[in-house]
Amino acid sequence: MHKSTSPKRKSFKVYAISSTAVxxxxxxxxxxxxxxxATAANLAHQPDAQIxxxxxxxxxxxxxxxxxxARIALRGNIPVQARASRSARLQWSTDRAEG
Known part of the structure; x- marks a missing residue:
């Protein structure tokens, strides 16, 4: 079984409350x-504000x-890549006519 290198995730509730507060x-x-x-619309017509x-x-x-x-590189251990699964060859019949 694959072990995860990342720590346990924090609750989504904390992020929701903090983003709402911001x-x-x-x-x-x-x-x-x-x-x-009205003032925001006036400001939006200026090129500097658009940039x-x-x-x-x-x-x-x-x-x-x-x-x-940088965080991943400095952590030292690179996350393990999953092995590529072998693609199954499809068995096409040759007796079917196209069209």
Whole structure:
């Protein structure tokens, strides 16, 4: 049997509660700062804001991937790869006509 090298997963409940708290905090901060849909729409027409809206998630994704690669590489033991299963050859009959 295959042994997993990763530790036991934490509960999804913790992640759900923390992400909801961050979302509520962000909304509260935006409301306190006076951001309304009209001002956000006006800001979205500026080219700099459009570039940031595209590049920020992309940059975060690349940094997360680099972090995961470094974490796995520095951990020392590479996760075991599953053996490739042999593909079964299909037995096609030659007496059938196409069409």
């Amino acid at each position: 979302l509520v905090g962000g909304v509260a901060t935006a409301l306190i700062a006076g951001v309304t849909p 940031v809206a595209f590049m920020l998630p992309l940059t975060i994704l690349v940094l997360a991937m680099l972090f995961e690669v």
